[in-house]
Amino acid sequence: MWRQIECGFRERWQIPNCIGALDGKHVLIQAPPCSGSKYFNYKKSFSIVLLALVDYQYRFTFVDIGSYGSNSDSGVFKNTALCRKMQNKTLAIPDDKPLIVDDQPCPHVIVRDEAFPLMTNLIRPYPGSDLNDAKRIYNYRLSRARRISENAFGILANRWRMYHRKLSQPPENVDCESNHSFT
Structure with a gap:
């Protein structure tokens, strides 16, 4: 499955060794009684x-x-x-494999924004705006792939x-069995 996903990201979004885009969405709920700021x-x-x-x-x-909505994407992850x-x-995750441009093996990665921790298989754009052409192109392709999660x-x-409105259910009714994997 990971190899099929990597092939799709490489062919469709021009980002090799990518096996997914990671992001979080806040689902609005009515303030639960006695929940404080959680x-x-x-x-x-x-x-x-x-x-x-x-x-x-x-x-x-x-x-x-x-x-909890008060948790950061990094904390949730x-x-x-x-x-x-x-x-x-x-x-x-498949073994490291060379990118298209050279023979140096690189890990398979998940694209994400700055809110997530640095890990071997999690990559993010270069920070700042004073970037050379290679880094700007990298950021552009990575951001295009990352937007897949926002679009989803x-x-x-x-x-x-x-999902466009505030849900008036208690959190235990909004939450379902967590940590689902559809793969």
């Missing part, structure tokens, strides 16, 4: 976090639902089965319009 997020609303890994065709391959499997090297959330919200 669900209060940086956007000044109450939410739970939907964290997802998405393939090159906007398909969800891993989701984690139900973390660190408590997922996906992170544990990456750290324990039990995710069955948009598709999800347009398919199920409830």
Whole structure:
């Protein structure tokens, strides 16, 4: 499965060795009674976090639902089965392989934004704006691939319009069994 996803990212989005795009979405909820600030997020609303890994065709391959809205994407990610499997090297990620331009083996990676921790298999754009051409091209391609996860959330919200509004259910009804893998 990872090899098929990598082939799709390479052919469709011109980013080799990519096996997914990772991002989080805040699902707005009504403020739970006696919850304090656990669900209060940086956007000044109450939410739970939907964290997802998405393939090159906007398909969800891993989701984690139900973390407090006050948690950062990085904090949510660190408590997922996906992170544990990456750290324990039990995710069955293919061996490193050379990129198209040289014979130096490189790891298979998941693209993400600056909110996530640095790990061998998680890459992000170069920071700053004073970049050479090679780094600008890298950032452009990486950002194009990363937008797949944002677009997948948009598709999800347009398919199920409830994601466009505040849910009036308690968090335990909004949350479902966390750490789903569809692979």
